[in-house]
Amino acid sequence: MKWDWKSFAGGILVGSVLFSGLAIAAPAFPDAGDINKEPFTYYFDGIPKSPKMDVQGILYKNSVYVPIRFVAENLGKTVIYDGKTKSIFIGKLPVAKMYSKLEAVDLVKKKLAGNLTPQHVVEYDHDDEKGHYVIQVYQTVVNNFQSGDSYTSTYGWFVVNPNTGEIRSLLQ
Incomplete structure (x- = not known):
């Protein structure tokens, strides 16, 4: 089969259309250029310490994000992560x-299930x-549908006591 200029241009056009959706579907993560990954020196009671290179903190939008295990262990605390409840226990x-x-x-x-x-x-x-904990229940x-205009309709605001699990409405 012989390839000509029209076939080549058609292939470029089809490829462009197929792969242009990737940019649209890409998640909105921070731009890697906005993140500063230079190694930091952390001081604990005046003593400088550095974590391993694979667990360095990052600087993003003028906030330093630090590996919590490194900090807690250098303060003499243990760290336990419970993936089921998405809880981090320090000490x-x-x-x-x-x-x-x-x-x-x-x-x-569960309370509002029905x-x-x-x-x-x-x-x-x-x-x-x-x-x-203040919990909001709402729907958009x-x-x-043509313009995509929408609003948030709040069903209610609820307060949950983290010690007892008691739930009460904020509107009472």
């Missing part, structure tokens, strides 16, 4: 059952002044 473990933010969200979902649709989102928002409603 002593709690003596009583403590609910994690993920478990608090699950408690609210009242929510699959479009409802239940998510942790922040801790209140007492250290309780599209009011114009």
Whole structure:
């Protein structure tokens, strides 16, 4: 089979169309150029220490992100990660059952199970002044499919006590 200029141009065009979607589908991660990976020196009680090169901290948008295990162990604390509850324990473990933010969200979902649709989102928002977890339940409603205009319809705000798992509505 003989390749000519039209076949070559057609191949370039088809390839361009097929691979142009990759840029659109790429996740919105920080630009690698924005991240500074130069090694830092950490000081613990005036003594300089450096982690292994594969666990260095990074500087991103004027904030330093540090490997927590390195810091905790240099402060004489142990670090335990519980992947099930997405909890990080530094030092002593709690003596009583403590609910994690993920478990608090699950408690609210179970409490409201019969009242929510699959479009409802239940998510942790922040801790209140007492250290309780504030959970928002909402859904995004599209009011114009052509323009994509939408609004957030809040079902409710709930507070979960991390010590007891007690749930109360913020609107009471």
